[in-house]
Amino acid sequence: MxxxxxxxxxxxxxxxxxxxxxxxxxxxxxxxxxxxxALPPQQDRVIHVITGGSEEKFLTPHHDALVISLTIANCLVKRILVDNGSSSNIIFHSAFADLGLEPTALTRKATPLIGFSGEVKQTLGDVLLPVYAEGVNQATKFLVVDCPSSYNVILERPWIHDMGAVPSTLHQMVKFPTPWGIKAVKGYQENARSCYQTTLKGKSQVL
Known part of the structure:
Protein backbone atom coordinates (compact mmCIF):
# COMPACT_ATOMS: atom_id res chain seq x y z
CA MET A 1 0.00 0.00 0.00
CA ALA A 38 -8.54 2.70 10.27
CA LEU A 39 -8.63 5.30 13.05
CA PRO A 40 -10.74 8.44 12.51
CA PRO A 41 -8.97 11.52 11.09
CA GLN A 42 -8.13 14.57 13.15
CA GLN A 43 -11.11 16.89 13.50
CA ASP A 44 -10.48 20.60 13.15
CA ARG A 45 -13.70 21.45 14.95
CA VAL A 46 -16.88 19.86 16.21
CA ILE A 47 -20.29 21.13 15.24
CA HIS A 48 -22.85 19.98 17.78
CA VAL A 49 -26.13 18.87 16.24
CA ILE A 50 -28.94 16.59 17.32
CA THR A 51 -28.84 13.47 15.17
CA GLY A 52 -31.38 11.29 16.94
CA GLY A 53 -30.61 8.17 18.93
CA SER A 54 -32.34 6.89 22.04
CA GLU A 55 -33.92 10.28 22.71
CA GLU A 56 -35.64 10.42 19.32
CA LYS A 57 -39.36 9.74 19.36
CA PHE A 58 -40.10 6.61 17.34
CA LEU A 59 -43.57 5.13 17.63
CA THR A 60 -43.92 1.37 17.33
CA PRO A 61 -45.72 -0.70 16.26
CA HIS A 62 -46.88 1.37 13.29
CA HIS A 63 -48.10 1.25 9.70
CA ASP A 64 -46.92 4.74 8.76
CA ALA A 65 -45.77 5.80 5.32
CA LEU A 66 -42.23 7.12 4.89
CA VAL A 67 -42.44 10.93 4.83
CA ILE A 68 -39.17 12.89 4.80
CA SER A 69 -37.79 16.40 4.27
CA LEU A 70 -35.15 17.23 1.65
CA THR A 71 -33.67 20.27 -0.06
CA ILE A 72 -35.12 20.69 -3.55
CA ALA A 73 -33.97 23.58 -5.77
CA ASN A 74 -32.23 25.12 -2.74
CA CYS A 75 -35.43 25.11 -0.65
CA LEU A 76 -36.21 22.85 2.30
CA VAL A 77 -39.29 20.89 1.29
CA LYS A 78 -41.26 18.98 3.90
CA ARG A 79 -43.98 16.34 3.51
CA ILE A 80 -42.15 14.30 0.85
CA LEU A 81 -43.61 10.83 0.43
CA VAL A 82 -41.09 8.13 -0.53
CA ASP A 83 -42.98 5.46 -2.46
CA ASN A 84 -41.90 2.79 -4.94
CA GLY A 85 -45.32 2.22 -6.46
CA SER A 86 -44.92 4.39 -9.56
CA SER A 87 -42.45 5.07 -12.36
CA SER A 88 -42.69 8.89 -12.14
CA ASN A 89 -41.64 11.39 -9.50
CA ILE A 90 -44.41 13.88 -8.69
CA ILE A 91 -44.33 17.49 -7.52
CA PHE A 92 -47.67 19.15 -6.91
CA HIS A 93 -48.26 22.53 -8.49
CA SER A 94 -48.69 24.35 -5.18
CA ALA A 95 -45.22 23.18 -4.10
CA PHE A 96 -43.79 23.98 -7.54
CA ALA A 97 -45.13 27.54 -7.22
CA ASP A 98 -43.76 27.90 -3.69
CA LEU A 99 -40.25 27.13 -4.97
CA GLY A 100 -40.35 30.46 -6.79
CA LEU A 101 -39.25 29.00 -10.12
CA GLU A 102 -39.70 30.79 -13.42
CA PRO A 103 -42.63 29.49 -15.51
CA THR A 104 -40.11 28.72 -18.26
CA ALA A 105 -38.61 26.03 -16.02
CA LEU A 106 -41.67 23.91 -16.75
CA THR A 107 -41.62 21.88 -19.96
CA ARG A 108 -45.23 21.87 -21.12
CA LYS A 109 -46.12 18.30 -21.98
CA ALA A 110 -49.29 16.60 -20.81
CA THR A 111 -48.80 13.08 -19.49
CA PRO A 112 -51.77 10.97 -18.36
CA LEU A 113 -51.63 9.58 -14.83
CA ILE A 114 -54.00 6.76 -13.98
CA GLY A 115 -55.28 6.42 -10.41
CA PHE A 116 -56.25 3.31 -8.47
CA SER A 117 -59.90 3.57 -9.52
CA GLY A 118 -59.03 4.18 -13.17
CA GLU A 119 -59.45 7.96 -13.21
CA VAL A 120 -57.08 9.83 -15.52
CA LYS A 121 -55.28 13.05 -14.54
CA GLN A 122 -53.26 15.04 -17.06
CA THR A 123 -50.01 16.60 -15.86
CA LEU A 124 -49.07 20.22 -16.54
CA GLY A 125 -45.64 19.15 -17.78
CA ASP A 126 -42.30 18.16 -16.31
CA VAL A 127 -39.39 19.92 -14.65
CA LEU A 128 -35.80 18.96 -13.81
CA LEU A 129 -34.82 19.93 -10.26
CA PRO A 130 -31.80 19.22 -8.03
CA VAL A 131 -32.64 17.11 -4.98
CA TYR A 132 -30.02 17.31 -2.23
CA ALA A 133 -29.68 14.49 0.30
CA GLU A 134 -26.73 14.07 2.67
CA GLY A 135 -24.11 15.47 0.29
CA VAL A 136 -25.57 13.99 -2.89
CA ASN A 137 -27.14 16.42 -5.38
CA GLN A 138 -29.25 14.39 -7.79
CA ALA A 139 -30.85 16.00 -10.86
CA THR A 140 -34.39 14.65 -10.75
CA LYS A 141 -37.22 14.82 -13.27
CA PHE A 142 -40.66 15.55 -11.82
CA LEU A 143 -44.11 15.50 -13.35
CA VAL A 144 -46.06 18.58 -12.23
CA VAL A 145 -49.62 17.78 -11.15
CA ASP A 146 -52.28 20.35 -10.30
CA CYS A 147 -54.59 18.71 -7.78
CA PRO A 148 -55.12 18.81 -4.00
CA SER A 149 -52.69 16.70 -1.99
CA SER A 150 -51.50 16.46 1.58
CA TYR A 151 -47.97 15.92 0.20
CA ASN A 152 -45.72 18.38 -1.58
CA VAL A 153 -43.65 15.81 -3.46
CA ILE A 154 -43.74 12.07 -4.11
CA LEU A 155 -40.37 10.44 -4.80
CA GLU A 156 -40.87 7.26 -6.75
CA ARG A 157 -38.73 4.56 -8.35
CA PRO A 158 -36.69 6.88 -10.64
CA TRP A 159 -35.21 8.81 -7.69
CA ILE A 160 -34.91 5.69 -5.54
CA HIS A 161 -33.04 3.79 -8.26
CA ASP A 162 -30.85 6.73 -9.31
CA MET A 163 -29.75 7.13 -5.69
CA GLY A 164 -29.26 3.40 -5.20
CA ALA A 165 -31.51 3.91 -2.20
CA VAL A 166 -33.25 1.39 0.05
CA PRO A 167 -36.36 2.88 1.70
CA SER A 168 -37.92 1.21 4.72
CA THR A 169 -41.32 2.22 6.04
CA LEU A 170 -40.82 -0.12 9.00
CA HIS A 171 -37.58 1.54 10.11
CA GLN A 172 -38.75 4.99 8.95
CA MET A 173 -35.67 5.84 6.93
CA VAL A 174 -34.12 5.67 3.48
CA LYS A 175 -30.48 4.63 3.13
CA PHE A 176 -28.21 5.16 0.14
CA PRO A 177 -24.50 4.96 -0.74
CA THR A 178 -22.37 8.10 -1.01
CA PRO A 179 -18.64 8.71 -1.57
CA TRP A 180 -18.46 9.09 2.21
CA GLY A 181 -20.20 5.86 3.11
CA ILE A 182 -23.80 4.82 3.66
CA LYS A 183 -26.04 7.73 4.64
CA ALA A 184 -29.62 7.79 5.90
CA VAL A 185 -32.50 10.24 5.89
CA LYS A 186 -35.02 9.62 8.63
CA GLY A 187 -38.76 9.90 8.29
CA TYR A 188 -41.16 12.03 10.30
CA GLN A 189 -43.95 9.88 11.69
CA GLU A 190 -45.97 12.85 12.90
CA ASN A 191 -45.96 14.32 9.38
CA ALA A 192 -46.90 10.94 7.93
CA ARG A 193 -49.87 10.63 10.26
CA SER A 194 -50.95 14.21 9.67
CA CYS A 195 -50.88 13.70 5.90
CA TYR A 196 -52.83 10.46 6.24
CA GLN A 197 -55.53 12.07 8.36
CA THR A 198 -55.77 14.99 5.94
CA THR A 199 -56.21 12.59 3.02
CA LEU A 200 -58.97 10.72 4.85
CA LYS A 201 -60.83 13.95 5.53
CA GLY A 202 -60.53 15.04 1.91
CA LYS A 203 -58.86 18.34 2.71
CA SER A 204 -56.28 20.03 0.51
CA GLN A 205 -54.43 21.79 3.32
CA VAL A 206 -52.28 20.11 5.93
CA LEU A 207 -53.50 20.27 9.50
Missing part, protein backbone atom coordinates in the same frame (compact mmCIF):
# COMPACT_ATOMS: atom_id res chain seq x y z
CA UNK A 2 1.48 3.32 -1.11
CA UNK A 3 0.00 5.27 1.82
CA UNK A 4 1.36 2.74 4.28
CA UNK A 5 4.86 3.13 2.86
CA UNK A 6 4.67 6.90 3.15
CA UNK A 7 3.54 6.61 6.77
CA UNK A 8 6.48 4.36 7.54
CA UNK A 9 8.79 7.07 6.18
CA UNK A 10 7.16 9.72 8.34
CA UNK A 11 5.01 11.39 5.72
CA UNK A 12 1.27 12.17 5.90
CA UNK A 13 1.15 11.90 9.70
CA UNK A 14 -0.46 15.32 9.98
CA UNK A 15 -3.60 13.72 8.58
CA UNK A 16 -3.78 11.12 11.35
CA UNK A 17 -5.69 11.52 14.59
CA UNK A 18 -3.77 12.04 17.82
CA UNK A 19 -4.66 8.49 18.81
CA UNK A 20 -3.18 7.13 15.61
CA UNK A 21 -0.03 9.22 16.00
CA UNK A 22 0.48 7.98 19.57
CA UNK A 23 -0.09 4.43 18.44
CA UNK A 24 2.55 4.76 15.75
CA UNK A 25 5.05 6.35 18.16
CA UNK A 26 4.54 3.69 20.84
CA UNK A 27 4.63 0.68 18.58
CA UNK A 28 7.43 1.86 16.34
CA UNK A 29 8.18 0.12 13.07
CA UNK A 30 6.29 -3.03 14.10
CA UNK A 31 2.87 -1.32 14.07
CA UNK A 32 0.49 -2.55 11.40
CA UNK A 33 -0.03 0.57 9.31
CA UNK A 34 -3.57 -0.53 8.44
CA UNK A 35 -4.52 -0.19 12.12
CA UNK A 36 -3.53 3.47 12.11
CA UNK A 37 -5.32 4.12 8.83
Missing amino acids: EVAELLKKGYLREFLSDKAKNLLNKEGPGLPIEAAL
Whole structure:
Protein backbone atom coordinates (compact mmCIF):
# COMPACT_ATOMS: atom_id res chain seq x y z
CA MET A 1 0.00 0.00 0.00
CA GLU A 2 1.48 3.32 -1.11
CA VAL A 3 0.00 5.27 1.82
CA ALA A 4 1.36 2.74 4.28
CA GLU A 5 4.86 3.13 2.86
CA LEU A 6 4.67 6.90 3.15
CA LEU A 7 3.54 6.61 6.77
CA LYS A 8 6.48 4.36 7.54
CA LYS A 9 8.79 7.07 6.18
CA GLY A 10 7.16 9.72 8.34
CA TYR A 11 5.01 11.39 5.72
CA LEU A 12 1.27 12.17 5.90
CA ARG A 13 1.15 11.90 9.70
CA GLU A 14 -0.46 15.32 9.98
CA PHE A 15 -3.60 13.72 8.58
CA LEU A 16 -3.78 11.12 11.35
CA SER A 17 -5.69 11.52 14.59
CA ASP A 18 -3.77 12.04 17.82
CA LYS A 19 -4.66 8.49 18.81
CA ALA A 20 -3.18 7.13 15.61
CA LYS A 21 -0.03 9.22 16.00
CA ASN A 22 0.48 7.98 19.57
CA LEU A 23 -0.09 4.43 18.44
CA LEU A 24 2.55 4.76 15.75
CA ASN A 25 5.05 6.35 18.16
CA LYS A 26 4.54 3.69 20.84
CA GLU A 27 4.63 0.68 18.58
CA GLY A 28 7.43 1.86 16.34
CA PRO A 29 8.18 0.12 13.07
CA GLY A 30 6.29 -3.03 14.10
CA LEU A 31 2.87 -1.32 14.07
CA PRO A 32 0.49 -2.55 11.40
CA ILE A 33 -0.03 0.57 9.31
CA GLU A 34 -3.57 -0.53 8.44
CA ALA A 35 -4.52 -0.19 12.12
CA ALA A 36 -3.53 3.47 12.11
CA LEU A 37 -5.32 4.12 8.83
CA ALA A 38 -8.54 2.70 10.27
CA LEU A 39 -8.63 5.30 13.05
CA PRO A 40 -10.74 8.44 12.51
CA PRO A 41 -8.97 11.52 11.09
CA GLN A 42 -8.13 14.57 13.15
CA GLN A 43 -11.11 16.89 13.50
CA ASP A 44 -10.48 20.60 13.15
CA ARG A 45 -13.70 21.45 14.95
CA VAL A 46 -16.88 19.86 16.21
CA ILE A 47 -20.29 21.13 15.24
CA HIS A 48 -22.85 19.98 17.78
CA VAL A 49 -26.13 18.87 16.24
CA ILE A 50 -28.94 16.59 17.32
CA THR A 51 -28.84 13.47 15.17
CA GLY A 52 -31.38 11.29 16.94
CA GLY A 53 -30.61 8.17 18.93
CA SER A 54 -32.34 6.89 22.04
CA GLU A 55 -33.92 10.28 22.71
CA GLU A 56 -35.64 10.42 19.32
CA LYS A 57 -39.36 9.74 19.36
CA PHE A 58 -40.10 6.61 17.34
CA LEU A 59 -43.57 5.13 17.63
CA THR A 60 -43.92 1.37 17.33
CA PRO A 61 -45.72 -0.70 16.26
CA HIS A 62 -46.88 1.37 13.29
CA HIS A 63 -48.10 1.25 9.70
CA ASP A 64 -46.92 4.74 8.76
CA ALA A 65 -45.77 5.80 5.32
CA LEU A 66 -42.23 7.12 4.89
CA VAL A 67 -42.44 10.93 4.83
CA ILE A 68 -39.17 12.89 4.80
CA SER A 69 -37.79 16.40 4.27
CA LEU A 70 -35.15 17.23 1.65
CA THR A 71 -33.67 20.27 -0.06
CA ILE A 72 -35.12 20.69 -3.55
CA ALA A 73 -33.97 23.58 -5.77
CA ASN A 74 -32.23 25.12 -2.74
CA CYS A 75 -35.43 25.11 -0.65
CA LEU A 76 -36.21 22.85 2.30
CA VAL A 77 -39.29 20.89 1.29
CA LYS A 78 -41.26 18.98 3.90
CA ARG A 79 -43.98 16.34 3.51
CA ILE A 80 -42.15 14.30 0.85
CA LEU A 81 -43.61 10.83 0.43
CA VAL A 82 -41.09 8.13 -0.53
CA ASP A 83 -42.98 5.46 -2.46
CA ASN A 84 -41.90 2.79 -4.94
CA GLY A 85 -45.32 2.22 -6.46
CA SER A 86 -44.92 4.39 -9.56
CA SER A 87 -42.45 5.07 -12.36
CA SER A 88 -42.69 8.89 -12.14
CA ASN A 89 -41.64 11.39 -9.50
CA ILE A 90 -44.41 13.88 -8.69
CA ILE A 91 -44.33 17.49 -7.52
CA PHE A 92 -47.67 19.15 -6.91
CA HIS A 93 -48.26 22.53 -8.49
CA SER A 94 -48.69 24.35 -5.18
CA ALA A 95 -45.22 23.18 -4.10
CA PHE A 96 -43.79 23.98 -7.54
CA ALA A 97 -45.13 27.54 -7.22
CA ASP A 98 -43.76 27.90 -3.69
CA LEU A 99 -40.25 27.13 -4.97
CA GLY A 100 -40.35 30.46 -6.79
CA LEU A 101 -39.25 29.00 -10.12
CA GLU A 102 -39.70 30.79 -13.42
CA PRO A 103 -42.63 29.49 -15.51
CA THR A 104 -40.11 28.72 -18.26
CA ALA A 105 -38.61 26.03 -16.02
CA LEU A 106 -41.67 23.91 -16.75
CA THR A 107 -41.62 21.88 -19.96
CA ARG A 108 -45.23 21.87 -21.12
CA LYS A 109 -46.12 18.30 -21.98
CA ALA A 110 -49.29 16.60 -20.81
CA THR A 111 -48.80 13.08 -19.49
CA PRO A 112 -51.77 10.97 -18.36
CA LEU A 113 -51.63 9.58 -14.83
CA ILE A 114 -54.00 6.76 -13.98
CA GLY A 115 -55.28 6.42 -10.41
CA PHE A 116 -56.25 3.31 -8.47
CA SER A 117 -59.90 3.57 -9.52
CA GLY A 118 -59.03 4.18 -13.17
CA GLU A 119 -59.45 7.96 -13.21
CA VAL A 120 -57.08 9.83 -15.52
CA LYS A 121 -55.28 13.05 -14.54
CA GLN A 122 -53.26 15.04 -17.06
CA THR A 123 -50.01 16.60 -15.86
CA LEU A 124 -49.07 20.22 -16.54
CA GLY A 125 -45.64 19.15 -17.78
CA ASP A 126 -42.30 18.16 -16.31
CA VAL A 127 -39.39 19.92 -14.65
CA LEU A 128 -35.80 18.96 -13.81
CA LEU A 129 -34.82 19.93 -10.26
CA PRO A 130 -31.80 19.22 -8.03
CA VAL A 131 -32.64 17.11 -4.98
CA TYR A 132 -30.02 17.31 -2.23
CA ALA A 133 -29.68 14.49 0.30
CA GLU A 134 -26.73 14.07 2.67
CA GLY A 135 -24.11 15.47 0.29
CA VAL A 136 -25.57 13.99 -2.89
CA ASN A 137 -27.14 16.42 -5.38
CA GLN A 138 -29.25 14.39 -7.79
CA ALA A 139 -30.85 16.00 -10.86
CA THR A 140 -34.39 14.65 -10.75
CA LYS A 141 -37.22 14.82 -13.27
CA PHE A 142 -40.66 15.55 -11.82
CA LEU A 143 -44.11 15.50 -13.35
CA VAL A 144 -46.06 18.58 -12.23
CA VAL A 145 -49.62 17.78 -11.15
CA ASP A 146 -52.28 20.35 -10.30
CA CYS A 147 -54.59 18.71 -7.78
CA PRO A 148 -55.12 18.81 -4.00
CA SER A 149 -52.69 16.70 -1.99
CA SER A 150 -51.50 16.46 1.58
CA TYR A 151 -47.97 15.92 0.20
CA ASN A 152 -45.72 18.38 -1.58
CA VAL A 153 -43.65 15.81 -3.46
CA ILE A 154 -43.74 12.07 -4.11
CA LEU A 155 -40.37 10.44 -4.80
CA GLU A 156 -40.87 7.26 -6.75
CA ARG A 157 -38.73 4.56 -8.35
CA PRO A 158 -36.69 6.88 -10.64
CA TRP A 159 -35.21 8.81 -7.69
CA ILE A 160 -34.91 5.69 -5.54
CA HIS A 161 -33.04 3.79 -8.26
CA ASP A 162 -30.85 6.73 -9.31
CA MET A 163 -29.75 7.13 -5.69
CA GLY A 164 -29.26 3.40 -5.20
CA ALA A 165 -31.51 3.91 -2.20
CA VAL A 166 -33.25 1.39 0.05
CA PRO A 167 -36.36 2.88 1.70
CA SER A 168 -37.92 1.21 4.72
CA THR A 169 -41.32 2.22 6.04
CA LEU A 170 -40.82 -0.12 9.00
CA HIS A 171 -37.58 1.54 10.11
CA GLN A 172 -38.75 4.99 8.95
CA MET A 173 -35.67 5.84 6.93
CA VAL A 174 -34.12 5.67 3.48
CA LYS A 175 -30.48 4.63 3.13
CA PHE A 176 -28.21 5.16 0.14
CA PRO A 177 -24.50 4.96 -0.74
CA THR A 178 -22.37 8.10 -1.01
CA PRO A 179 -18.64 8.71 -1.57
CA TRP A 180 -18.46 9.09 2.21
CA GLY A 181 -20.20 5.86 3.11
CA ILE A 182 -23.80 4.82 3.66
CA LYS A 183 -26.04 7.73 4.64
CA ALA A 184 -29.62 7.79 5.90
CA VAL A 185 -32.50 10.24 5.89
CA LYS A 186 -35.02 9.62 8.63
CA GLY A 187 -38.76 9.90 8.29
CA TYR A 188 -41.16 12.03 10.30
CA GLN A 189 -43.95 9.88 11.69
CA GLU A 190 -45.97 12.85 12.90
CA ASN A 191 -45.96 14.32 9.38
CA ALA A 192 -46.90 10.94 7.93
CA ARG A 193 -49.87 10.63 10.26
CA SER A 194 -50.95 14.21 9.67
CA CYS A 195 -50.88 13.70 5.90
CA TYR A 196 -52.83 10.46 6.24
CA GLN A 197 -55.53 12.07 8.36
CA THR A 198 -55.77 14.99 5.94
CA THR A 199 -56.21 12.59 3.02
CA LEU A 200 -58.97 10.72 4.85
CA LYS A 201 -60.83 13.95 5.53
CA GLY A 202 -60.53 15.04 1.91
CA LYS A 203 -58.86 18.34 2.71
CA SER A 204 -56.28 20.03 0.51
CA GLN A 205 -54.43 21.79 3.32
CA VAL A 206 -52.28 20.11 5.93
CA LEU A 207 -53.50 20.27 9.50
